[in-house]
Amino acid sequence: KAGVTQTPRYLIKTRGQQVTLSCSPISGHRSVSWYQQTPGQGLQFLFEYFSETQRNKGNFPGRFSGRQFSNSRSEMNVSTLELGDSALYLCASSLGIPNEKLFFGSGTQLSVL
């Protein structure tokens, strides 16, 4: 079974631009979560989607948005990039039930110059 696939692996953008990151979950997984990882803050929850519906959103500004498609693939978008948005963005998929583990992709490393 293929794992969680995130594309692209690396991105370099400049301030003010926007970016779209993609995540393909493990086949059969209906839940996709997104996390921002930075050295100082650790993993910060961005949002979670289940069957195309956003179930929860973390404490991030409205510049951060996401969506999930009918095949469970998910995208997240960051508009008007700021230097502080530089981070590793991790996607995780699961069956969406509370006692199940998350399966993580390798992440997209975003650098904002």
Next chain:
Amino acid sequence: AQSVAQPEDQVNVAEGNPLTVKCTYSVSGNPYLFWYVQYPNRGLQFLLKYITGDNLVKGSYGFEAEFNKSQTSFHLKKPSALVSDSALYFCAVRDGLGYSGAGSYQLTFGKGTKLSVIP
């Protein structure tokens, strides 16, 4: 609200010695607890989880964790450390009572502990 604390940013241990990485948590209901490991330039890999039952949970690569309800702790342990265990370790918690926040089974992570095993 649920939260996790990993009190040590870094743990150094000599190869062959036992290791412990500490974690404490706070949830409203019964906790679902997880440990993940992250190697450089990689995503997180699942090590083990506690849902219910035995307080000592065994996981991948010889790791185990001890659940202590009275101390709200879930420390990760290994009897004999290997150099290859050097990595970043994350503890995580989910409220087993049901939805947390606005209808989500959100997993909350600690800030991570960097483990260095010295040859």
